[in-house]
Amino acid sequence: MQVNPDFCHISVDKSTKDALVWHDSNWKFGQSAHQHKMGQLIYVQSGFQYLYTRERSYLLPQNHCVWIPSNCYHHSTSPKENVFLRTIFFVVNDPRDFYKEIQVFPAPTVLKEMILFTERYSRIETSDEIENAFLRGLFLSLPDMVESTIPLSIPITQEVKLRELLIYLFEHLDQTINFRKLAIEYGFSLRTLERNFQEELGLTPTSYLQMIRMIKAMELLTDGHKQIGEVAFQVGYNSLPTFSKTFKAVFGQSPKSYSYPHNTPEF
Numbered sequence: 001m002q003v004n005p006d007f008c009h010i011s012v013d014k015s016t017k018d019a020l021v022w023h024d025s026n027w028k029f030g031q032s033a034h035q036h037k038m039g040q041l042i043y044v045q046s047g048f049q050y051l052y053t054r055e056r057s058y059l060l061p062q063n064h065c066v067w068i069p070s071n072c073y074h075h076s077t078s079p080k081e082n083v084f085l086r087t088i089f090f091v092v093n094d095p096r097d098f099y100k101e102i103q104v105f106p107a108p109t110v111l112k113e114m115i116l117f118t119e120r121y122s123r124i125e126t127s128d129e130i131e132n133a134f135l136r137g138l139f140l141s142l143p144d145m146v147e148s149t150i151p152l153s154i155p156i157t158q159e160v161k162l163r164e165l166l167i168y169l170f171e172h173l174d175q176t177i178n179f180r181k182l183a184i185e186y187g188f189s190l191r192t193l194e195r196n197f198q199e200e201l202g203l204t205p206t207s208y209l210q211m212i213r214m215i216k217a218m219e220l221l222t223d224g225h226k227q228i229g230e231v232a233f234q235v236g237y238n239s240l241p242t243f244s245k246t247f248k249a250v251f252g253q254s255p256k257s258y259s260y261p262h263n264t265p266e267f
Helices: 009-014 109-121 129-145 160-171 179-185 190-201 205-223 228-234 240-251 255-262
Strands: 021-023 039-046 048-051 054-060 064-068 075-077 084-090 101-106 153-155
Touching: 021 129, 054 064, 054 075, 054 101, 054 190, 054 205, 075 190, 084 129, 109 129, 109 160, 153 160, 153 205, 153 228, 160 205, 179 190, 190 205, 205 255, 228 240, 228 255, 240 255
Parallel strands: none
Antiparallel strands: 021 084, 039 064, 039 084, 048 054, 048 075, 054 153, 064 101
16 A cells, blocks of 8 residues: 655646545645646535636635536635645546536535545555445446535636726625726726626626625635624625525525534624
């Protein structure tokens, strides 16, 4: 049995295994975008991370999984010091659509237990028949175990002025946003701004702002250090009922239901 103590995306591509397991309780995030020949399943056991592709950014909260297709350029970051990731790389030889796109989803109990079981195979560069059979079964079962994905992604634009405006929105989520005034400040008319949002991002300005507020709220709830009312205020909601209603409409559960496993107090 050969165990590799060091991780690098290059070593993944050199692996001769059909599935390579890599668990790390203190994941170190690289600075550069990269790709793997293998598809990648990540389970976030604790903490959270952001995943970036050329087209979108994704929030991966605690107890969620992401599937990253093979040869997809990406990189990850996290403001958290300690992030526990359990990762499995797979040779993708299944034609189903699930494996062709990035998928972010809450980890079903069965899948979570199967991923935890793979701890015994972590960082081992040789394999045996039992390991191969178990990991193959996990891989083939993914599309059937994932009941629904969740909207935790934000589209990205390369248009310079619009990108500057988006940065402003990210930095002022707690403030009331007047898009008519903001458009003028960045050299747009309101109509032009709305058209650019639709063409570049596929959303209206208001819908985009709501989405980034909700994703930031989920990040703060996952972190577990703020009360729900504080989170609502920090992302621009003065009314807790309105915040809770919007959160549930986007994610399918209330902030209280989501924050319970993360020990976020309601008041």
